[in-house]
Structure formats: C-alpha cells, structure tokens
Amino acid sequence: MxxxxxxxxxxxxxxxxxxxxxxxxxxxxxxxxxxxxxxxxxxxxxxxxxxxxxxxxxxxxxxxxxxxxxxxxxxxxxxxxxxxxxxxxxxxxxxxxxxxxxxxxxxxxxxxxxxxxxxxxxxxxxxxxxxxxxxxxxxxxxxxxxxxxxxxxxxxxxxxxxxxxxxxxxxxxxxxxxxxxxxxxxxxxxxxxxxxxxxxxxxxxxxxxxxxxxxxxxxxxxxxxxSGTFDSPSWHLVQSSKLAARMYAPLGTRMSLGDHVRITRTFLEAFKDAHEDGSEDNQPIHPDIVKVAQLQEDLKAYQHRLISYGIKDDRVRRPLSRREILRRMAIRLFWSCFLFSISIPGLLLWFPVILTTFYAVHEFKKSGPVFDTFDEIAQYKLVYGLVSGICVWLGGVILTLPFAMITVFLIPALMWMTLRWMEDCVASTRAFFTLFRLLRVGKQTLNEMRSLHDVLHRQIMDLAIALGLPSDPEEFFPQAGGKEKGRVMGSWQSKAGYFSIRRRRKRDWNETLRLYDKVDYPDEDS
Structure with missing residues (x-):
C-alpha cells in the first residue's frame, strides 16, 4: 500500500x-x-x-x-x-x-x-x-x-x-x-x-x-x-414526508439528525411507492396503496392550511388557554428584547458581513436564470462571508492596536456569542408571533384543526408501525442515543445546554436563523 x-x-x-x-x-x-x-x-x-x-x-x-x-x-x-x-x-x-x-x-x-x-x-x-x-x-x-x-x-x-x-x-x-x-x-x-x-x-x-x-x-x-438522503419525484412528497415525520416524532422528541432523516425518508419511500403505483394505467391498485396516497394528499392540504394560518402543527397538538398564550407572549417578548439588547455590540461587527453577503448573493442571482444560479447561493454566502468576516476581524484588531493581544481573541468570541444570542432572540421572536397568530385564528378554527390533526396522527402512526418504525418514538429514540436535539433531562442539564457556547440546543431540526419557519418548497416547474 x-x-x-x-x-x-x-x-x-x-x-x-x-x-x-x-x-x-x-x-x-x-x-x-x-x-x-x-x-x-x-x-x-x-x-x-x-x-x-x-x-x-x-x-x-x-x-x-x-x-x-x-x-x-x-x-x-x-x-x-x-x-x-x-x-x-x-x-x-x-x-x-x-x-x-x-x-x-x-x-x-x-x-x-x-x-x-x-x-x-x-x-x-x-x-x-x-x-x-x-x-x-x-x-x-x-x-x-x-x-x-x-x-x-x-x-x-x-x-x-x-x-x-x-x-x-x-x-x-x-x-x-x-x-x-x-x-x-x-x-x-x-x-x-x-x-x-x-x-x-x-x-x-x-x-x-x-x-x-x-x-x-x-x-x-x-x-x-x-438510500441515505431524500430522493423524490416532487417537492410535495418531500414536504408531506417531513410533516409526517414531525407528527410521528413531535417537537421535543430527543432524536439524532440521522434518525430524523431516516424516519422522513421512510415516509417518503412509502409515498413514492403509492404515487408510482397510482400513476400506472390499467393496473389494479391495492387498497392500502390508495390509503397511503390519500394520506399524502391530506397531509399536503393540512400543511397548506398551517402555512395560511402561520402556525405549526405542535401549536395545534397542544392546546393553550387564552391566558396562557398571553403569559407566554409576554415572556417571549421580554426575552427577545433582552437578547437583542446584549447583542447590539456584536451586531455592529456582523453588519458588514451580512451586508456584503446579501449584496453578493443579490448580484449573483441577476447573473442568470434561477435554475442556473440557485444551487450556488450557499457557496456565495460561505465565500463572501469568510472574506468579509476576516476583514472585520483584521480591521477591528488594527483599530485597537494598543489592545490587539486582547481583541484578536475578543472579537471572534463576541461575534460567536452574538450569533448564539441572536439565534435565541429570533426563535423567541418567532414564537411570539406564532402565539399572536394563535389568538387571531380563533378557538373554533383551532378545534377544527385539532380534530384534523388527531385523524392524521392516527393514520400516520398506523402507517409508521406498518413500515416497521417504533410505536413509541418519544420513548424509543432518547434511549437509542438521540441526545442532539429536544428536551434534556433535569433542570441543571437543561440550563447548561441552553447556554452552551458550542451551539444552540435546537428543539426542531427544521429551524433556521429566520423569523419564519421554512416549510415551503419551490414550485414543481422551477
């Protein structure tokens, strides 16, 4: 060798x-x-x-x-x-x-x-x-x-x-x-x-x-x-599969990212099989295939209603009283304002990076059609973010030369902690607006959505068991080693995980640093 x-x-x-x-x-x-x-x-x-x-x-x-x-x-x-x-x-x-x-x-x-x-x-x-x-x-x-x-x-x-x-x-x-x-x-x-x-x-x-x-x-x-990723004939099947996975293993389930992807893919393969069998002409269709295909369509319609109301399935699954909603809104608003206030010094350092990256991506998108540029957006964000970030770091060190031995470490540390605080700030702000939309939706609509959720959840659990998935995901996956996301056990472990300097302890693998949840996908013809 x-x-x-x-x-x-x-x-x-x-x-x-x-x-x-x-x-x-x-x-x-x-x-x-x-x-x-x-x-x-x-x-x-x-x-x-x-x-x-x-x-x-x-x-x-x-x-x-x-x-x-x-x-x-x-x-x-x-x-x-x-x-x-x-x-x-x-x-x-x-x-x-x-x-x-x-x-x-x-x-x-x-x-x-x-x-x-x-x-x-x-x-x-x-x-x-x-x-x-x-x-x-x-x-x-x-x-x-x-x-x-x-x-x-x-x-x-x-x-x-x-x-x-x-x-x-x-x-x-x-x-x-x-x-x-x-x-x-x-x-x-x-x-x-x-x-x-x-x-x-x-x-x-x-x-x-x-x-x-x-x-x-x-x-x-x-x-x-x-076999290790999502391979689907349409975005709608991916969307329905992700919703099915979130309903099967709801928010707070301690589950590794690998388990989450495997569960989503399991539902995706079932929906693909139903879609392909249902598209064949002059072929007898098994009743179970029809049920799976109908479940996928129902999940698609349910997801569109959630998007139109601006809420998540977890808010439907766990009903809250009006008083509890107002109490949580107050807490989220206070926490968002507090985190934003302590992030302001670091945001001044992040601002040139964000501005440079936004401008570079905006100009790049104009260089060609969507299908020829959309796959390179992350590349441009990474490269321009790296270059502008290094410039900010060097500029900050040069401007503070008498204290350069301190600021050479302090600047990246402050930028990292600001990123951590802003993740929590955005998550709290997003939760505040979601709770506000719950009030606007009204009790009658929520009750209707909850009934629909219960029906879909029973069908998803039946399908999951038929596909060989565990019948008790909230108990099974934590024992299988799912410690990367979700609730942690014990008050001290929860607080330590929340303030970890390594990364934010997410409760939802769908989460990004945005004020809205990313649940939609490109049109099928784009």
Whole structure:
C-alpha cells in the first residue's frame, strides 16, 4: 500500500478555514459512519449527490478525518478555473482537476488529461472526489448518474490486472441539507460501506468491459447514495414526508439528525411507492396503496392550511388557554428584547458581513436564470462571508492596536456569542408571533384543526408501525442515543445546554436563523 500524496499547505489551510466557516453557517453538521472511510494509501473514489455546488465539496473535505485521509483530490467544472476571484484561487490551490462539461462548450470536449490525472492520483493511493450526477442541481430527485466513475474504476483495475492484491474502493456518501442555503440550518453527511473492486474478483470490469457491467456498477452507486438522503419525484412528497415525520416524532422528541432523516425518508419511500403505483394505467391498485396516497394528499392540504394560518402543527397538538398564550407572549417578548439588547455590540461587527453577503448573493442571482444560479447561493454566502468576516476581524484588531493581544481573541468570541444570542432572540421572536397568530385564528378554527390533526396522527402512526418504525418514538429514540436535539433531562442539564457556547440546543431540526419557519418548497416547474 502506498503512502498517498502529502497534503499541500493550501489544502490544509482551506480545510481549516472552511471547517470554521461551515460550523458558523450551518447550525449542526452531523457526520455518520466515518469509520467506513478507507485509510490513506488505499485508492478511493468518493461519490456523493450534488445539490449545493462548491459547498458539497467543502463539506466532504471537512467531513473526512485528517487521520484517515491526507486529502481528497477534488474535481470541478473547468469554467471555475482561470478567473481572478477568490473562489477560483481556492479551487486551483487545492489541486483540483478541471472537468470539461458538454453544456459549457459549443463543440466536443476532451477530458483525457483530467482522466490521466485522476488515474495517477488513484495509483498513488489517493482519494478522488467525483459527483456522478455531472452537475450541481437543486431538485428533489437525484439526477441519472453518469457512468464516469465506473469507467474510471474499470480503467484503473485494467492497468493492474496482473496485481492480485490491488483494490480500488468506491466510497459513496449521501448529503442531506435540511435547508441548504439558509443560515444556521443543519446538515447530515452519511458515509456508506465502500464498494471494493479487485481484478481477481471483478474480471468483468477489466477492459473491454461491457456497457451493461458499467451500468450495473453505476446503479449500485445510485442505490447507496439515494438510500441515505431524500430522493423524490416532487417537492410535495418531500414536504408531506417531513410533516409526517414531525407528527410521528413531535417537537421535543430527543432524536439524532440521522434518525430524523431516516424516519422522513421512510415516509417518503412509502409515498413514492403509492404515487408510482397510482400513476400506472390499467393496473389494479391495492387498497392500502390508495390509503397511503390519500394520506399524502391530506397531509399536503393540512400543511397548506398551517402555512395560511402561520402556525405549526405542535401549536395545534397542544392546546393553550387564552391566558396562557398571553403569559407566554409576554415572556417571549421580554426575552427577545433582552437578547437583542446584549447583542447590539456584536451586531455592529456582523453588519458588514451580512451586508456584503446579501449584496453578493443579490448580484449573483441577476447573473442568470434561477435554475442556473440557485444551487450556488450557499457557496456565495460561505465565500463572501469568510472574506468579509476576516476583514472585520483584521480591521477591528488594527483599530485597537494598543489592545490587539486582547481583541484578536475578543472579537471572534463576541461575534460567536452574538450569533448564539441572536439565534435565541429570533426563535423567541418567532414564537411570539406564532402565539399572536394563535389568538387571531380563533378557538373554533383551532378545534377544527385539532380534530384534523388527531385523524392524521392516527393514520400516520398506523402507517409508521406498518413500515416497521417504533410505536413509541418519544420513548424509543432518547434511549437509542438521540441526545442532539429536544428536551434534556433535569433542570441543571437543561440550563447548561441552553447556554452552551458550542451551539444552540435546537428543539426542531427544521429551524433556521429566520423569523419564519421554512416549510415551503419551490414550485414543481422551477
């Protein structure tokens, strides 16, 4: 086994910078099954779904422990190279291999040099990163995968057909963003067991490999990637599945992000099956399929009513008296004002960062149609946020030179705590307006919504049990290790978790740093 390419210093710098930036931008990044990552020296092709442009690559780079791999050899579209921008410098300095896409050029493209570079990296024992969808796209479904990964593996195996000990790993990864471009949202990175290919075990992949064999490997890659994230023919099914998961394991259930995604995906697969079976002509439809399809439609209608009233299902599930609503509104308003007041000094430091990022994203959106720019919003927020944040930090240190030894640490600490306080401030403000809307909705409407909730909840629980999910989620998942979100046990543990400097203790994986809950999705034709 070779030692692999030593980690270049720009790559180390990029990894450190974006480990910090990603943890600021995203509230929680959960990496699952990192033990599946082969160690440096074992040739490895890393494959993942691709919905968030450069952010996907940065997330994978920072999710691979440095004690397991020296580096990931990145690939990126060739149009990102040769520009006088920070992003272009970033990509080139990390040793990224340019890939020419047909859609970017009028004539034929030649990627022979890129493939040669990737083959050499693999033979040196490196890991190369490829996105087999071929392009970044913000859609509810994973695009049909290109066969480039399987063909690359076939080429490398063929070059080592006489080495019985040679092997190449195809390491698949599923990236699930709760809300990929929104500040302080959450991300799950799930690694899957590697597909290990050897010349002696896989002679069918040696040149000349049949197209059916290449497609079979590609299908295996797709199956693993799609098994760990949301892969849906429409946004409506994703929306209904997330609502079903929140009703099944309601607000306050201590559950890991991985469990939340797996539950949502379980409902999504059931709704997909019902949708696909119901769309087939001249085929008998099983009564259970009809019930599942109708449940999905009912959840969709229920979600639209919740959106129109501006409330959440948890407010419907737990009725409050008018007096209790007013009491809680007073508490939320006081707490919001208090947190905002202590955040003002830090907000002055954050203001240039927010303004710069907002302007950059606003201008970028005007550079092309929605379908060609929407997947790069998070990338622009990360890059411009990082650069403007560093400028604010350096500017603050220079302006306070007599106390620079203090302010060099005080400024980032104040900005971080301000972010923590503002998360709580926004959450309290959002809760205040939700309670206010409860008063406006009226008792009669709430009673009607509560009756509808009870009917849907019974149907969801019946479906969950039929799908093999636990019948008592609020008791099962805390015992299964769900300590990342939800209620904590004991008064002291609750207070300590609330004021933790690491991150805010969220009660809802759907939460972001916004004054409204993000529950809607793009139109199906966008």
């Amino acid at each position: 070779t030692k692999g390419t030593p980690t270049p210093w720009p790559y180390t710098l990029i990894r450190l910078l974006f480990q910090f930036t990603l943890k600021v931008f995203y509230g929680t990044i959960v990496v699952s099954n990192a033990h599946f990552i082969p160690e440096t020296g074992k040739p490895c092709i890393v494959c993942a779904n691709h919905s968030n442009s450069l952010t996907d690559a940065l997330l994978l780079v920072t999710s691979v422990p440095s004690n397991r791999r020296n580096m990931l050899r990145l690939t990126a579209k060739s149009t990102q190279f040769g520009k006088k921008t920070f992003t272009s410098w970033l990509i080139e300095s990390a040793g990224t291999v340019p890939i020419h896409r047909r859609k970017d050029f009028d004539g034929p493209v030649d990627n022979s040099q890129a493939m040669t570079s990737l083959i050499k990296a693999l033979e040196d024992g490196d890991a190369v990163m490829m996105f087999p969808e071929g392009m970044s796209r913000f859609h509810p479904t994973i695009a049909p995968l290109k066969t480039g990964v399987a063909r690359l593996a076939s080429d490398v195996l063929s070059r080592h057909r006489d080495d019985p000990d040679f092997e190449i790993n195809i390491l698949n990864c599923s990236i699930t963003y709760m809300h990929r471009q929104h500040w302080r949202s959450d991300v799950l990175v799930t690694w899957h067991p590697p597909i290990i290919l050897r010349p002696k075990d896989n002679p069918e992949l040696l040149e000349p490999a049949e197209p059916e064999t290449i497609r079979a490997v590609t299908k295996q890659i797709y199956t693993q990637i799609s």
